[in-house]
Amino acid sequence: MSDANLWLDEVYQGVVRTGFRLKRRVFKGKSPFQTVEVVETAGHGKLLLIDGMTMVSERDEFVYHEMIAHVPLFLHPRPRRVLVIGGGDGGTVREVLRHKTVESCVLVEIDGLVVATSKKYIPKTASALSSRRAQVRIEDGVKFVRETSERFDVVIVDSTEPFGPAKELFGPTFYKDVRRVLTERGIVVSQAGSPFYELGTIKNLMKILKAVFPVADAYTFTNLTYPGGLWAFAYASKGVHPVRHFNSARVKSAQMPLQWYNAEIHAGAFALPEFLRKAVGR
Amino acid sequence: MSDANLWLDEVYQGVVRTGFRLKRRVFKGKSPFQTVEVVETAGHGKLLLIDGMTMVSERDEFVYHEMIAHVPLFLHPRPRRVLVIGGGDGGTVREVLRHKTVESCVLVEIDGLVVATSKKYIPKTASALSSRRAQVRIEDGVKFVRETSERFDVVIVDSTEPFGPAKELFGPTFYKDVRRVLTERGIVVSQAGSPFYELGTIKNLMKILKAVFPVADAYTFTNLTYPGGLWAFAYASKGVHPVRHFNSARVKSAQMPLQWYNAEIHAGAFALPEFLRKAVGR
Numbered sequence: 378m379s380d381a382n383l384w385l386d387e388v389y390q391g392v393v394r395t396g397f398r399l400k401r402r403v404f405k406g407k408s409p410f411q412t413v414e415v416v417e418t419a420g421h422g423k424l425l426l427i428d429g430m431t432m433v434s435e436r437d438e439f440v441y442h443e444m445i446a447h448v449p450l451f452l453h454p455r456p457r458r459v460l461v462i463g464g465g466d467g468g469t470v471r472e473v474l475r476h477k478t479v480e481s482c483v484l485v486e487i488d489g490l491v492v493a494t495s496k497k498y499i500p501k502t503a504s505a506l507s508s509r510r511a512q513v514r515i516e517d518g519v520k521f522v523r524e525t526s527e528r529f530d531v532v533i534v535d536s537t538e539p540f541g542p543a544k545e546l547f548g549p550t551f552y553k554d555v556r557r558v559l560t561e562r563g564i565v566v567s568q569a570g571s572p573f574y575e576l577g578t579i580k581n582l583m584k585i586l587k588a589v590f591p592v593a594d595a596y597t598f599t600n601l602t603y604p605g606g607l608w609a610f611a612y613a614s615k616g617v618h619p620v621r622h623f624n625s626a627r628v629k630s631a632q633m634p635l636q637w638y639n640a641e642i643h644a645g646a647f648a649l650p651e652f653l654r655k656a657v658g659r
Numbered sequence: 660m661s662d663a664n665l666w667l668d669e670v671y672q673g674v675v676r677t678g679f680r681l682k683r684r685v686f687k688g689k690s691p692f693q694t695v696e697v698v699e700t701a702g703h704g705k706l707l708l709i710d711g712m713t714m715v716s717e718r719d720e721f722v723y724h725e726m727i728a729h730v731p732l733f734l735h736p737r738p739r740r741v742l743v744i745g746g747g748d749g750g751t752v753r754e755v756l757r758h759k760t761v762e763s764c765v766l767v768e769i770d771g772l773v774v775a776t777s778k779k780y781i782p783k784t785a786s787a788l789s790s791r792r793a794q795v796r797i798e799d800g801v802k803f804v805r806e807t808s809e810r811f812d813v814v815i816v817d818s819t820e821p822f823g824p825a826k827e828l829f830g831p832t833f834y835k836d837v838r839r840v841l842t843e844r845g846i847v848v849s850q851a852g853s854p855f856y857e858l859g860t861i862k863n864l865m866k867i868l869k870a871v872f873p874v875a876d877a878y879t880f881t882n883l884t885y886p887g888g889l890w891a892f893a894y895a896s897k898g899v900h901p902v903r904h905f906n907s908a909r910v911k912s913a914q915m916p917l918q919w920y921n922a923e924i925h926a927g928a929f930a931l932p933e934f935l936r937k938a939v940g941r
Contacts, residue, residue: 380662384676392702393883394666396676420674437855440932573719573883599881599889601675601855606888607881641930648927650722650919 385416385424387431389604390574397421397434403498408490410542415498421601423499425466427491427537431602433466438502440600443638444646445610446472448596449531449564450479451627451643452617456530459483460558462518463543463568464535465491467503470511473533475633482511483527487542489515519545522554530560534567539578547582552589552613562616569595569609572653579609583657586613594619595657596646598637609653620647667698667706669713671886672856679703679716685780690772693823697780703883705781707748709773709819713884715748720784722882725920726928727892728754730878731813731846732761733909733925734899738812741765742840744800744828745850746817747773749785752793755815757915764793765809771797801827804836812842816849821860829864834871834895844898851877851891854935861891865939868895876901877939878928880919891935902929 384396398419405414414426422435433441446469450456457480459473465486473482484506486492492513495503506513514521522532532555536543545551546567555565570578579595586593590613599606612619625640649659666678680701687696696708704717715723728751732738739762741755747768755764766788768774774795777785788795796803804814814837818825827833828849837847852860861877868875872895881888894901907922931939 386676386678390702392680392700394668394676394678394680396668396678398674398676418674420672597881599879599887601887605881605883636934637932639933639936641936642932645927645930648923648930650924651921652918654921654923 385418387429387604393604395431395602395604397424404494406490406494408488410488413488413490413494415494424602425495425499428541430538432537433468433495433499433502434602435499435501437601438468439635440598440637441608442468442472443635444596444598445469445533445535445566445568447635447638448610448612448619448643448646449533449566450476451631452619452623453530453564454562457481458527458529459531459533460485460529461533461535462522462546463487463537464533466495466499467492467506469533469535470508471502471505474505474508474510476631479510483529484511484513485516485518485521486513487515487517519551522551522558525558527558528560529558530563532559532563532565534565536568539570547578549585549588552585556589556615559615562614564612564614564617565590567611569611571603571605572597572607572609572650572656573605576653576656579611579653580656582611586611587658590614591616592618594647594659595649595653597649597653598646620644667700669711669886675886677713677884677886679706686776688772688776690770692770695770695772695776697776706884707777707781710823712820714819715750715777715781715784716884717781717783719883720750721917722880722919723890724750724754725917726878726880727751727815727817727848727850729917729920730892730894730901730925730928731815731848732758733913734901734905735812735846736844739763740809740811741813741815742767742811743815743817744804745769745819745825746815748777748781749774749788751815751817752790753784753787756787756790756792758913761792765811766793766795767798767800767803768795769797769799801833804833804840807840809840810842811840812845814841814845814847816847818850821852829860831867831871834867838871838897841897844896846894846896846899847872849893851893853885853887854879854889854891854932854938855887858935858938861893861935862938864893868893869940872896873898874900876929876941877931877935879931879935880928902926
């Protein structure tokens with residue numbers, strides 16, 4: 378058996394790779410946008426891959442999804458309407474819907490194949506997409522925020538890397554539109570890349586957010602599937618400061634069955650390593 | 660060229676591997692204890708490996724060494740004498756000696772080959788071992804703390820994994836000896852493994868520390884070279900609480916040229932992910 382049958386490797390920037398021991402390849406399909414793949418691994422459950430990059434592993438997707446969702450949702454005074462752009466695997470929607478104040482969560486995913494594949498093969502992550510409070514739209518998120526007349530309390534940009542179909546999600550025009558669709562105390566959180574390997578991406582995104590929003594910052598988490606472990610989210614808001622306006626009592630009283638996020642982690646995640654603190658200009 | 664000439668892979672628990680793109684193999688030697696190896700990589704500088712496990716990468720060793728050294732040294736009211744057990748690469752000693760109060764740092768490394776190899780091939784990490792304030796002893800650290808009449812303000816257990824030569828460094832007898840050699844407000848910090856992959860090791864270590872010390876806790880950091888990125892240190896003390904007794908002003912006035920550790924990170928590192936918080940019994 379060749380090595381490619383034993384290991385599913387993601388090579389990153391040509392210099393580092395993370396490999397997961399394979400049990401079997403489950404599905405591979407091609408959409409107009411990208412290749413979507415599911416494999417089963419020996420130690421990390423099923424993985425969802427887009428163009429060869431791991432997006433979700435069943436073993437640790439809770440970290441990413443808890444951190445992208447609960448940071449803005451526990452900060453907003455009363456989140457009722459939430460917009461998720463990308464995130465067709467459904468994990469972010471699952472965490473958003475744990476908040477009882479949320480009446481509706483709109484998911485705008487450009488690629489229907491991501492949604493269909495996740496629903497079929499990774500139901501633990503995707504099942505929330507069938508909730509009556511979730512509304513799935515297969516369309517371009519950039520176009521959606523440009524044209525919609527709806528308003529949202531929280532916008533979550535759950536994108537892939539800043540190239541290919543997600544490229545515009547890292548640009549200034551998009552964030553001006555996000556500001557427009559946000560309500561008065563609105564918050565936006567965005568996947569921002571690897572501090573070790575993509576510091577330039579984070580710097581650019583922070584520059585854009587600072588130009589568009591009165592409050593802009595970054596926070597981090599660590600998981601098993603993204604290169605280098607450490608990963609960043611960008612945070613911006615029309616007026617909610619991510620640490621000073623945080624009420625830790627809300628987390629305790631919500632009593633959610635979480636594995637990563639808690640009140641300490643909320644504040645701790647905004648404690649940035651010195652090289653990253655400098656890069657985001659804090 | 661075969662794959663083994665292109666990538667230096669560390670396979671972990673049979674289910675995951677991290678590979679660094681190789682430029683060349685620099686050195687390989689065998690001591691009575693283990694195999695010691697140096698390779699040069701395309702994107703991460705030189706790596707030091709022990710029995711095939713990456714111990715140090717030039718690109719990001721600052722994270723581990725800053726976090727193992729500055730957390731206890733900025734907490735202790737006036738650290739003068741420091742003991743490092745293991746850590747023959749010298750990175751921890753380098754960070755310890757940035758503290759001007761430190762008069763002497765004793766390094767007790769069981770394997771002379773680790774020290775010699777690091778000095779020759781990774782001088783950026785190892786050069787502090789030649790400082791007049793550093794004293795290098797090639798002997799068994801367990802035996803040293805059992806027999807010495809010296810006393811230390813801070814003990815740093817900079818060990819490899821809890822098997823092979825380092826096994827006893829994870830046991831209760833060793834930590835009773837550490838308590839004995841610590842001064843009145845003494846602090847010990849120990850490499851504790853991967854929260855994702857070795858939660859049992861961390862639990863055991865915490866149980867031992869809680870039985871031996873009035874203050875016992877854990878903190879985390881993330882780097883590129885250890886499996887899963889996220890890594891834990893155990894913290895114990897005769898009386899210094901790691902967050903309540905922390906004086907952030909000391910960090911600012913020290914003006915050290917650090918890349919990871921800062922006053923925010925100190926407190927943030929003790930914010931544990933929910934599954935780890937439960938495991939350490941906080």
